[in-house]
Amino acid sequence: MALDTEKREFKILGTRPLRPDGVDKVTGRALYGADMSAPGMLTGKILRSPHAHARIISIDTSAAEALQGVKAVVTANDFAKASNSFMQDGLDNCMARGKVLYHGHAVAGVAAVSEAIAKQALKLIAVEYEVLPHVTEILDAIKPDAPVLHPDRNFKRLPEGTAANISHTTDFGHGDVEAGFAAADLIVERTFKTEATHQGYIEPHACLASMGPDGKADLWCCTQGHYNVRGMCADYLGMNISQLRVTASEIGGGFGGKTTVFIEPVALALSRKAGKPVKIVMTRDEVFKASGPTLSSLTDVKIGMTKDGKITAGYAMLRYQCGAFPSGTIDLGAMSAFAAYDLDAVHTEGFNVMTNRPREAAYRAPGAPTAVYPVEAVVDELCLELGLDPIDVRLLNAADEGTKASYGPTFEAIGLKATLEAAKAHPHYSAPLGPNQGRGVSAGFWFNFGGNTSVSLSLNDDGTVAVTEGNPDIGGSRASISMMAAEELGIPYENIRTIVADTNSLGFNDVTDGSRVTFAVGLATIEAARAAIKIMCTRVAKIWDIDPEAVTWEDGYAKPAGENAGKYDPMSLAEIAAIANKTGGPIAGHHEVNADGAGVSFGVHLADIEVDPETGFTKVLRYTVFQDAGKAVHPSYVEGQMQGGAVQGIGWALNEEYIYGEDGRLQNAGFLDYRIPVASDLPPIDTVILEIPNPGHPYGVRGVGETPIVPPLAAVSNGVSRAIGKRMSALPMSPPKILKVIKG
Amino acid sequence: MVKVTIWGSLRSATDGVAEVEVEAANFKQVLRELERNYPGLQSQIAAGVSLAIDGKIYREAWFTPVSPDSEVVLMPFMVGG
Numbered sequence: 001m002a003l004d005t006e007k008r009e010f011k012i013l014g015t016r017p018l019r020p021d022g023v024d025k026v027t028g029r030a031l032y033g034a035d036m037s038a039p040g041m042l043t044g045k046i047l048r049s050p051h052a053h054a055r056i057i058s059i060d061t062s063a064a065e066a067l068q069g070v071k072a073v074v075t076a077n078d079f080a081k082a083s084n085s086f087m088q089d090g091l092d093n094c095m096a097r098g099k100v101l102y103h104g105h106a107v108a109g110v111a112a113v114s115e116a117i118a119k120q121a122l123k124l125i126a127v128e129y130e131v132l133p134h135v136t137e138i139l140d141a142i143k144p145d146a147p148v149l150h151p152d153r154n155f156k157r158l159p160e161g162t163a164a165n166i167s168h169t170t171d172f173g174h175g176d177v178e179a180g181f182a183a184a185d186l187i188v189e190r191t192f193k194t195e196a197t198h199q200g201y202i203e204p205h206a207c208l209a210s211m212g213p214d215g216k217a218d219l220w221c222c223t224q225g226h227y228n229v230r231g232m233c234a235d236y237l238g239m240n241i242s243q244l245r246v247t248a249s250e251i252g253g254g255f256g257g258k259t260t261v262f263i264e265p266v267a268l269a270l271s272r273k274a275g276k277p278v279k280i281v282m283t284r285d286e287v288f289k290a291s292g293p294t295l296s297s298l299t300d301v302k303i304g305m306t307k308d309g310k311i312t313a314g315y316a317m318l319r320y321q322c323g324a325f326p327s328g329t330i331d332l333g334a335m336s337a338f339a340a341y342d343l344d345a346v347h348t349e350g351f352n353v354m355t356n357r358p359r360e361a362a363y364r365a366p367g368a369p370t371a372v373y374p375v376e377a378v379v380d381e382l383c384l385e386l387g388l389d390p391i392d393v394r395l396l397n398a399a400d401e402g403t404k405a406s407y408g409p410t411f412e413a414i415g416l417k418a419t420l421e422a423a424k425a426h427p428h429y430s431a432p433l434g435p436n437q438g439r440g441v442s443a444g445f446w447f448n449f450g451g452n453t454s455v456s457l458s459l460n461d462d463g464t465v466a467v468t469e470g471n472p473d474i475g476g477s478r479a480s481i482s483m484m485a486a487e488e489l490g491i492p493y494e495n496i497r498t499i500v501a502d503t504n505s506l507g508f509n510d511v512t513d514g515s516r517v518t519f520a521v522g523l524a525t526i527e528a529a530r531a532a533i534k535i536m537c538t539r540v541a542k543i544w545d546i547d548p549e550a551v552t553w554e555d556g557y558a559k560p561a562g563e564n565a566g567k568y569d570p571m572s573l574a575e576i577a578a579i580a581n582k583t584g585g586p587i588a589g590h591h592e593v594n595a596d597g598a599g600v601s602f603g604v605h606l607a608d609i610e611v612d613p614e615t616g617f618t619k620v621l622r623y624t625v626f627q628d629a630g631k632a633v634h635p636s637y638v639e640g641q642m643q644g645g646a647v648q649g650i651g652w653a654l655n656e657e658y659i660y661g662e663d664g665r666l667q668n669a670g671f672l673d674y675r676i677p678v679a680s681d682l683p684p685i686d687t688v689i690l691e692i693p694n695p696g697h698p699y700g701v702r703g704v705g706e707t708p709i710v711p712p713l714a715a716v717s718n719g720v721s722r723a724i725g726k727r728m729s730a731l732p733m734s735p736p737k738i739l740k741v742i743k744g
Numbered sequence: 745m746v747k748v749t750i751w752g753s754l755r756s757a758t759d760g761v762a763e764v765e766v767e768a769a770n771f772k773q774v775l776r777e778l779e780r781n782y783p784g785l786q787s788q789i790a791a792g793v794s795l796a797i798d799g800k801i802y803r804e805a806w807f808t809p810v811s812p813d814s815e816v817v818l819m820p821f822m823v824g825g
Contacts, residue, residue: 086791171752174762199825256825331820349752362825408749408817409796449803449822514824596802696800706824 004698012487016636019479030250033206033222034281042111044280045118049100052134052356052664063124069117072273074109080238089325091236093359101324102356103665104289111270111278134356134664138298138321141165141355149354167326168352170334172407175345180313184304188381192374193730195657196296199363200676203252204287209267210277219246224254225511230503236265247502248472256362257292259511288669292361296321297370305382309393314338318350322360327352332367335407337375339445342403365446365706376442376714390441391424415628415692416602423604428624438722440607444710448703449514450595454507455524458588463574467498469521470509476637477517484522488529490556507592515703520595531589536576539583544568597696603627605711609719616735624686630694630702642708643685649712651677657732746810749817757784772806792821
């Protein structure tokens with residue numbers, strides 16, 4: 001769906017109305033996953049593996065089942081065989097089958113009349129394990145003699161000679177890279193390491209499942225995609241999809257980590273067996289041990305540059321650790337690494353390798369931050385060595401409309417150069433720095449996409465409007481959708497209420513991911529509004545006894561299209577809605593689409609960092625995010641996305657990491673030992689929104705949610721490196737690591 | 745004939761060729777012809793792919809037209825967070 005050809009002055013888009021969920025959230029009225037309850041509800045708990053890797057010899061649940069108050073116990077035997085290997089991996093991650101693959105892997109579930117009894121029952125489940133050698137690090141996992149996680153599956157030993165733990169390989173690029181390096185005046189080659197991080201959402205996974213004896217079930221859960229939950233759970237329980245209704249609760253953060261299932265199938269299986277509703281709420285310990293960390297990485301980057309800053313060639317070898325099950329994130333990393341550059345010669349390759357860690361889950365722009373970080377760090381090092389301005393160099397080499405992207409296609413109109421120019425012109429870039437301070441620059445990129453979307457829009461007889469969409473609101477989408485409906489219909493924002501429907505109330509919707517919702521649901525909302533307008537104009541034409549084409553819609557009113565149509569008093573939406581039952585019945589519009597044309601997104605970040613040379617302690621002094629948002633529907637939410645992504649990236653760069661012991665057990669499963677940035681750690685994050693219309697959306701809207709987490713890793717690393725005068729090449733840059741580099 | 749660019753790790757299925765030609769008028773036909781002419785691509789196509797057509801990325805858009813002038817790039821199925 002293309003950008004509207006008629007240029008319009010927006011009346012509502014670009015304003016900052018109050019968020020519709022604000023009062024509920026600050027007063028405690030909003031219902032999150034753990035807030036749901038049902039009569040006769042049981043408490044579900046999950047037994048988890050104490051081992052990183054072990055064969056399950058036997059599971060004896062008899063003592064637990066005999067405990068008074070226990071109503072059901074389930075193991076892998078209580079689930080159906082999944083429909084394909086990808087789905088089976090998801091199920092096996094929810095409940096171990098044959099082997100446990102990481103510390104915290106689920107082994108059995110219990111439902112009991114109280115949490116105390118459920119916990120007691122877990123202790124009565126006797127699991128006999130044969131402990132196996134484990135592997136948690138990338139280089140260890142590819143050694144020829146490494147423990148193999150899935151020896152029964154046909155993973156190729158690629159690169160040749162490695163253990164059969166590599167699930168996926170990748171290779172992108174074009175041009176003659178060796179000739180490019182030969183033409184360079186300076187080549188920098190360096191290896192970079194990042195650690196696995198968690199999405200860090202405040203709300204733990206929580207759900208309530210209720211299945212009746214007739215096999216009909218309801219599930220309430222916190223998720224980014226309840227249609228996806230429905231599909232996975234139905235598959236795992238051997239159910240017909242129509243018999244499972246899923247309702248998404250309010251969500252206390254997801255960031256990609258709630259795009260799959262963990263506890264939901266277990267709660268349903270327990271409910272089926274017990275004949276009662278079952279609620280499961282993960283503890284924070286479980287969230288860390290058994291829900292979606294991101295990948296860790298080890299990347300070699302080589303870039304050649306001429307004395308005047310022209311990049312002659314780029315190469316990256318990426319190795320992504322993806323936890324206990326196959327993953328293809330390496331593709332996205334290899335495609336993103338050099339996307340900000342217009343290069344004649346570029347080559348990225350790499351692989352995903354499995355280890356005895358929790359299964360990798362998506363995290364904002366999955367695969368991109370860890371690929372862009374090493375490239376942007378080497379570009380920064382080249383700029384320093386050659387005495388060149390880092391933004392000038394990026395402008396000289398920036399991808400633009402017509403550039404053949406490093407991953408193949410030719411870019412349409414993109415906003416990278418405008419974003420770089422905005423950063424260069426901003427007072428932040430020219431502000432003086434003090435001793436032990438450094439300024440880091442990084443560009444970043446994400447694809448964005450649209451996807452399957454359904455929207456329904458109904459007129460109420462008082463002239464207000466109900467919009468029904470099917471994507472959990474993780475970043476302000478209800479406000480944005482209401483605004484776009486109001487803009488199209490020409491009525492006040494306050495007259496519209498947008499809700500997120502359950503899976504039985506609306507057609508299918510893809511997960512809330514890929515920065516897709518404001519783009520795709522917005523697009524569908526505009527089309528639904530246009531469908532309703534068409535009906536309204538037809539009704540009014542009948543009232544006026546003229547042709548429907550002779551009626552036009554303008555600012556919330558049906559009007560004669562011109563003088564030839566006759567003279568009639570305009571009719572408002574409210575007037576038309578009030579008499580809808582007399583003119584043909586309820587008036588509604590709907591739209592269903594697999595939306596394309598989302599348009600890629602670029603951002604540029606500036607980070608001023610101060611490092612205490614005595615302790616290695618870092619302080620983020622100033623931080624500014626520049627991003628092309630297309631048309632910013634609700635600028636406050638766009639700024640919130642830009643700030644949130646920056647903060648999560650700063651945490652990734654400075655503090656956050658999964659730490660494993662020699663025994664393969666996670667050492668820091670809690671917010672005391674896994675430290676995310678808090679407000680007192682950070683300066684205000686400034687934002688500059690650039691509004692370059694997306695040609696693939698009627699209002700020019702572009703997704704904004706993921707790109708902001710891509711640049712911070714390099715922006716902060718480059719700032720630290722410039723502050724200490726030495727190149728940092730491993731994250732997180734905790735004080736001991738920085739001190740080690742300072743002291744050489 | 746429509747030229748389709750194949751990403752590097754799939755080129756073992758196209759005898760190392762980076763750009764192949766297929767007779768196709770839309771997204772679905774491109775995939776069908778790729779599977780027919782290069783059976784080694786079948787598992788990847790079954791697992792999910794996207795097509796970039798003239799710079800725009802499409803997922804599962806069977807009836808999106810392509811022409812001999814189109815720039816068509818086979819890409820992994822795009823996912824996000």
